[in-house]
Structure formats: structure tokens, C-alpha cells
Amino acid sequence: MESTFSTTQTPIGQRLRRLLSKVPVILIVLLVVLILIALVAPTFYRPVALLNFLKRAAPIIVVAIGQMYVMLSGEFDLSVGSLITVCAAVAANVINNNPDNLALAFVWVFGIAIVVGLINGLIVTRLNVPSFVTTLGMLLVLQGAISIYTRGAPQGGITDNFRVFGRGNIEGTEIPYAFVIMLLVIAIGVYLMHFTTFGRRVYAVGGNPVAARLSGVNVGRIKTTAFVLSAVLAAVGAVLIAGFSGVSSLSVGQGYEFQSISAIVLGGVALGGGRGNIAGAVMGALTLQAMFSLLNFLGFPLPIRLSVQGLIIIGAVAIAARRGRT
Amino acid sequence: MRKFHIAAFFLFVALLLTAVVVAQEENPFLTMGDMERQLAQLEMEPVGPEGKPWEQMLEPIEMVDTSMYAKEAPWRVCFSNASVANSWRVVGNAVMQYEVTQHPEIGEFIVTDAQEKPEKQISDIEDLLTRNCDILIVSPATTEALTPAVEKAAATGIPVVVFDRGVNTTDYTTFIHPIGGFAFGAVGARWLAEELGGEGNVLALRVLPGVDVLETRWQAAKSIFDEYPGINVVGMEFNESDPAKAKAIVLDYLERFEINGIWTDFGGVSAAAAEAFVDFGVDVPPITGEDFNGWLKAWQANGYKSISPTYPTFQWRTAIIAAVRILKGEEVPKEWVLPQPVITAENLDQYARPDLPDGHFAMCGCNEIEGFLEELWGS
Numbered sequence: 181m182e183s184t185f186s187t188t189q190t191p192i193g194q195r196l197r198r199l200l201s202k203v204p205v206i207l208i209v210l211l212v213v214l215i216l217i218a219l220v221a222p223t224f225y226r227p228v229a230l231l232n233f234l235k236r237a238a239p240i241i242v243v244a245i246g247q248m249y250v251m252l253s254g255e256f257d258l259s260v261g262s263l264i265t266v267c268a269a270v271a272a273n274v275i276n277n278n279p280d281n282l283a284l285a286f287v288w289v290f291g292i293a294i295v296v297g298l299i300n301g302l303i304v305t306r307l308n309v310p311s312f313v314t315t316l317g318m319l320l321v322l323q324g325a326i327s328i329y330t331r332g333a334p335q336g337g338i339t340d341n342f343r344v345f346g347r348g349n350i351e352g353t354e355i356p357y358a359f360v361i362m363l364l365v366i367a368i369g370v371y372l373m374h375f376t377t378f379g380r381r382v383y384a385v386g387g388n389p390v391a392a393r394l395s396g397v398n399v400g401r402i403k404t405t406a407f408v409l410s411a412v413l414a415a416v417g418a419v420l421i422a423g424f425s426g427v428s429s430l431s432v433g434q435g436y437e438f439q440s441i442s443a444i445v446l447g448g449v450a451l452g453g454g455r456g457n458i459a460g461a462v463m464g465a466l467t468l469q470a471m472f473s474l475l476n477f478l479g480f481p482l483p484i485r486l487s488v489q490g491l492i493i494i495g496a497v498a499i500a501a502r503r504g505r506t
Numbered sequence: 507m508r509k510f511h512i513a514a515f516f517l518f519v520a521l522l523l524t525a526v527v528v529a530q531e532e533n534p535f536l537t538m539g540d541m542e543r544q545l546a547q548l549e550m551e552p553v554g555p556e557g558k559p560w561e562q563m564l565e566p567i568e569m570v571d572t573s574m575y576a577k578e579a580p581w582r583v584c585f586s587n588a589s590v591a592n593s594w595r596v597v598g599n600a601v602m603q604y605e606v607t608q609h610p611e612i613g614e615f616i617v618t619d620a621q622e623k624p625e626k627q628i629s630d631i632e633d634l635l636t637r638n639c640d641i642l643i644v645s646p647a648t649t650e651a652l653t654p655a656v657e658k659a660a661a662t663g664i665p666v667v668v669f670d671r672g673v674n675t676t677d678y679t680t681f682i683h684p685i686g687g688f689a690f691g692a693v694g695a696r697w698l699a700e701e702l703g704g705e706g707n708v709l710a711l712r713v714l715p716g717v718d719v720l721e722t723r724w725q726a727a728k729s730i731f732d733e734y735p736g737i738n739v740v741g742m743e744f745n746e747s748d749p750a751k752a753k754a755i756v757l758d759y760l761e762r763f764e765i766n767g768i769w770t771d772f773g774g775v776s777a778a779a780a781e782a783f784v785d786f787g788v789d790v791p792p793i794t795g796e797d798f799n800g801w802l803k804a805w806q807a808n809g810y811k812s813i814s815p816t817y818p819t820f821q822w823r824t825a826i827i828a829a830v831r832i833l834k835g836e837e838v839p840k841e842w843v844l845p846q847p848v849i850t851a852e853n854l855d856q857y858a859r860p861d862l863p864d865g866h867f868a869m870c871g872c873n874e875i876e877g878f879l880e881e882l883w884g885s
Contacts, residue, residue, distance in 0.1 A: 223762075224761055232757065232785075236757070327591075330863075331593075331884075332591075332592060332593040332595070332596035332865060333593035333883075334863060334864065335863045335883065337863075337864070424750055425749040425752075425753055425781075426778060426781060427749040427775075427777050427778055427800050429774060429800075429865070430592075431746070431749075432748070432750065434746070434748060435746075435748075472754065473754075476743065476758035477758060479741050481715075482714075482715055482744045
């Protein structure tokens with residue numbers, strides 16, 4: 181790409197190039213995927229279909245925003261996938277097909293998430309265990325715990341008043357609750373990031389922890405808060421996913437750690453922290469979900485899909501990295 | 507620079523996954539002769555006591571004389587289990603434990619759990635061989651890796667019972683398995699094609715490519731759909747047994763096609779697939795399932811059209827029954843083929859259990875056992 185531009189350095193070409201270099205790579209990738217979808221499945225762009233698409237994208241967007249806070253602060257959270265499974269299974273067990281248990285289920289789900297986030301954060305910051313190891317360990321602990329707790333299959337079952345968040349629409353409209361929840365999470369995320377000292381400190385901690393500590397930032401507290409946020413948003417994701425699919429199974433959260441990290445890396449969040457924003461994370465997550473649909477529309481076999489997804493992720497990050505250097 | 511390391515890592519992972527998937531695609535288990543045999547067995551009358559399919563057998567062609575293994579009770583029965591990692595195996599393991607309690611001759615029942623790791627299972631079997639077992643039961647984690655271990659066990663002179671997944675040797679005393687994957691896939695496909703009057707768009711939902719027992723299910727379904735020129739398989743998609751993914755796939759397909767029927771190789775996603783139609787605002791078409799309780803409940807509650815082939819968990823009982831027979835010196839078939847009952851609209855109410863969790867597998871041979879399911883699932 182770049183070399184063809186440099187050989188034809190007309191003023192217009194130069195201007196175009198400068199303009200293009202300001203557009204985030206992820207936006208271009210997302211637009212290309214959306215255009216391809218338009219060509220293959222034009223009905224995708226009916227408002228109802230689009231809203232339904234956003235309903236399906238909501239969980240990954242919400243989880244990715246949580247993951248983003250952790251990554252901005254310079255850490256990883258590999259435990260979100262198992263935490264989603266745990267939350268979904270606990271919700272099914274607590275509700276146990278009785279709609280009256282809804283509030284109790286929420287207390288359990290978010291209580292567990294907060295505890296898991298706190299433990300992750302405290303182990304990383306107090307015991308100085310790298311987050312990659314801590315959260316990988318947590319992934320295994322949660323996986324084991326849930327197998328023992330459920331004896332191989334989640335007990336009980338979720339009711340419609342729980343499922344409505346992931347499946348239903350606001351009464352009398354075509355607007356899914358999941359879409360509204362997603363917008364709320366984005367709004368709160370943007371507020372935390374750009375209008376609070378916490379947001380600025382997350383960047384500072386990830387960008388240069390030593391400088392942050394020297395200027396009086398409590399690095400441990402910021403990172404721990406990021407882990408708690410990630411866990412809580414994973415729990416929100418669990419409510420949305422469990423509601424959407426309805427079946428309680430031990431595979432609901434499978435792969436969400438990898439998907440959420442892919443989404444935000446695609447969205448330009450720097451591994452190692454300090455750089456990235458919510459818009460990028462949201463676009464990254466949307467791109468992943470849109471790619472999933474596009475590959476369904478095209479009917480590619482699974483091995484090709486995996487490779488295509490991998491190549492797109494590498495390609496987008498490589499282009500962003502190249503730009504970062506020049 | 508760091509980014510490129512990470513990019514290289516991703517590339518490595520993607521290539522690895524592709525390689526694994528492609529390597530598994532070449533499947534030695536797919537032979538048309540096996541398929542014809544399984545389809546024929548579906549139609550056969552089994553030998554054995556009525557109403558107890560776990561004691562029945564199909565085509566017991568070669569009977570093995572086990573008089574040399576006859577022994578005074580009490581016996582020490584050893585079992586090398588591949589794992590109890592999913593609810594199918596949890597149910598199977600529980601009915602097996604129950605069957606053990608039905609035979610006072612079994613003095614000791616020693617179980618090892620390989621946690622799906624072939625190398626652990628190989629050393630488990632070696633351990634068991636040092637413990638004076640009167641008989642060894644093996645449920646192999648993988649066919650290839652466990653073959654030498656089974657050969658070694660048989661060479662020590664004790665009888666060996668293999669069930670569920672097989673091994674590439676005939677050194678065992680008896681190999682117990684339900685009819686098989688071809689029959690499973692064919693039952694659903696035949697019913698679906700007939701239900702649609704031989705006309706319509708079918709979407710196939712599969713778990714993963716390259717798993718032998720699942721590969722045979724699809725192979726059979728595909729060859730049956732090919733018999734109907736009016737049946738158009740518009741897609742074959744993998745959901746990794748994730749209901750959310752299955753539902754999303756169906757919703758995407760509904761954007762492009764009118765779907766008249768769904769064929770699945772795993773009933774755990776059938777309910778989510780049915781719901782996709784409801785959410786999309788169209789009628790739920792005929793959908794194939796499995797004896798997975800989550801599906802049976804949804805099918806019963808919503809009056810869907812379905813048929814559910816099974817890969818029965820009752821075979822775990824059979825393993826103990828075979829062991830008892832062998833140690834009594836009674837003959838057993840070299841290949842003990844169990845019937846593979848089908849759940850239809852007519853007998854659905856016998857199997858669907860709204861009070862039990864989704865993950866329960868109904869064809870367990872345990873529905874009549876007083877208090878068994880309540881204890882297993884703690885309800």
C-alpha cells in the first residue's frame with residue numbers, strides 16, 4: 181500500500197494519504213466487512229435485522245470494554261470466559277425456574293464477579309504475580325469449581341424475566357434490551373475513561389507505572405479496580421449471553437477471553453497498556469461479530485474461517501504498528 | 507517489535523488450529539460398508555430381555571467362550587475411565603456404579619479417572635495391572651493411544667472389556683458399543699427428509715470437524731439427503747457445542763434463506779436453534795435432536811416437531827453386566843452391539859424430565875430405578 185503511494189506523490193495523493201492515515205485501521209476493516217455483508221446479504225440492513233445483530237454483538241462489546249480497562253492498566257484478564265460460565269450456571273441454579281428469585285440471582289452473580297475481580301487484582305498487585313499467570317490460574321480454578329458445583333451439567337434453569345435482558349425487546353418496540361444495556365455500558369465506560377481521575381490514572385499506570393507511582397498514584401488500587409470492572413462487565417456479558425441462548429451449558433463462556441482480547445487488540449488498544457480507547461474496543465468487537473456473520477453468509481468451512489480471522493487480526497495490528505512507528 | 511511477536515504468536519496459533527483440523531479431516535473411520543451394516547442393524551430385532559436394551563445385543567455373530575476366566579466370588583473389578591468431563595459421562599458413570607451394587611459377587615470396584623489424557627490412562631492401566639484385578643474394563647480416551655495398553659493388559663491373561671470408543675486390536679474379550687454414528691445421523695436425516703416430503707432447505711448444525719463419532723453422523727445424514735433431489739442442504743456450520751453460537755448461525759441463515767428443517771449432530775444446540783426461528787418471527791420447522799434433556803424439555807413444552815436419536819449412556823451398565831458374565835464363565839459376544847433406541851413424539855413423555863437439569867441424558871437405562879435420578883442430580 182504505502183510504497184505505491186510514495187511512488188506517485190501527487191498533491192492529491194499526498195492529501196489522501198494523510199487523511200487515510202488519520203482514520204483508525206479498525207474502522208476501515210469494519211467498513212470493508214460491512215460492505216461485503218451488504219453484497220452477500222442485503223436484507224441484513226433492515227433496521228430490525230441490524231438491531232438483532234447489535235443484540236448479538238452486545239455481550240462481546242461489554243466484555244471487551246472490561247478487558248480494555250485491564251489492558252490499559254498494563255495487565256491481562258484471561259479469566260473472563262470461565263467467569264461467564266460460572267455466572268450463567270449460578271444464575272440458573274439460584275433462579276431454579278422460579279421468577280421470584282431474579283433479584284437474588286443478580287446479587288449472587290454480581291457478588292461472585294466482584295469477589296473474583298478483587299482476588300485477581302489483589303494477587304496481581306499485592307503478591308506481584310503476573311496477571312497472565314494469575315488470571316490463567318483463576319480460569320482453571322473457576323473451571324474446576326463449576327464442574328464440581330454442577331456435577332457436569334448446570335442445575336435449575338433461568339426464567340423469562342431473566343432472559344429478557346439478553347433476548348427480549350422493550351415492550352411495543354423492536355429495540356432489544358441488550359442494545360440499551362450495551363449503550364449504557366459504553367456511556368459509563370466513556371465517562372469513567374475521559375471524565376474521571378480514575379480514567380486518567382488507568383492510562384498513566386499502563387503507560388508508565390514508575391512515573392505514575394512517583395507522582396502519587398496508587399497503582400495497586402487502580403489495577404485492582406480495573407480487574408473488578410472487567411469481572412463485573414463479564415457478569416453483565418453472562419446475563420446477556422445466557423438470556424440470548426437460554427440453554428444452561430458449561431460452554432457458554434468458552435473463548436470469551438480470547439475473543440475479548442482479539443477485539444480490543446483489533447481496536448488499537450496496546451498490549452502492555454497505556455494506549456487505546458472505547459471507540460476502538462467497540463469497533464473491534466463489532467468487527468469480530470460482523471466477521472462471524474459474514475463468514476456464515478459466505479458459508480466458508482471452519483478451518484478457512486479460523487485462518488481468515490487470524491490473518492485479519494494480524495493484518496490489522498501489523499498495519500497499526502507500522503503506522504505507529506512512522 | 508513487541509507487536510510483531512504477538513502477531514507471530516497469533517499466526518502460529520491460527521496455523522496450528524488449521525493443521526489440527528485438516529489433519530483430523532482425513533478420517534479412517536468412514537467406510538461405506540460400516541454404514542450399510544449400521545443401517546441394517548437399526549432394523550434388526552435384538553436378542554435379549556424385553557425392555558432392558560442394556561442387556562440386549564444385535565447380531566451376536568461370534569460368541570467368546572470365557573470358561574477359563576470363571577472365578578470364585580468375591581471379585582476385584584477394575585475400571586480405567588477416560589473421564590467424567592461432561593454430563594454424558596457423568597450419567598454413564600452413575601448408572602455403572604448402580605449396576606455394580608446389583609452384583610454382590612463384586613467385592614471391590616476400583617476406578618481410575620484419566621481426565622481425558624491418554625498418557626495418564628496408559629499409566630492408570632499399568633497401575634491397575636499391578637493390583638491383582640480379576641477383570642479390567644476400559645473406556646478409552648482415544649482409540650489410537652490406548653490400543654497398546656489394551657494389548658498389554660490382555661497379554662497378562664486377564665479378561666478385558668472395552669466400551670464406548672474402540673481400540674485397534676481384537677485382543678479384548680468383548681467390545682461393547684451402541685450401533686454407532688452412522689445410524690445416529692441417518693435416523694435424523696431420514697425422518698427430516700420424509701417430514702419435509704422430500705422438498706426443502708435444510709441447515710446442518712455440527713459441533714466440530716474431525717471427531718470420528720461426529721464425522722460418521724454427518725456422513726450418513728449427507729448420503730441420505732443426497733437421495734432426495736428436492737432436499738437442498740443450504741449450509742453445514744460448526745457451533746463448537748455452544749448454543750449461543752448455534753442460535754446466531756441460524757439467525758444469519760434466516761437472513762438469506764427460508765429454512766425448512768434443521769439437522770443436528772448434537773441435541774445440546776437444538777433448543778437454541780428452535781428459538782432462533784421464534785425470535786426471527788417465523789414458525790419453527792422440524793428439528794432433529796438427541797436424548798439431551800434440555801432439548802427434550804423444550805420439545806415437550808413447545809410442541810416442536812422432532813426426532814431424537816441417541817448414543818445411549820446405558821452402555822455403561824452393559825460393561826458391568828459383561829464383566830459379571832465373563833467372571834461366571836458365561837459366553838459373551840466378541841462385539842457386543844447394543845440397540846440405539848430413538849425418541850419420537852410418541853414416547854417423548856417417557857423420557858423428558860422437566861424436573862432435571864438440561865445436561866441429563868435420558869437414554870440411561872435408569873428411569874425405572876427408584877430415587878436414582880433424584881440422587882444423581884440432587885433435586
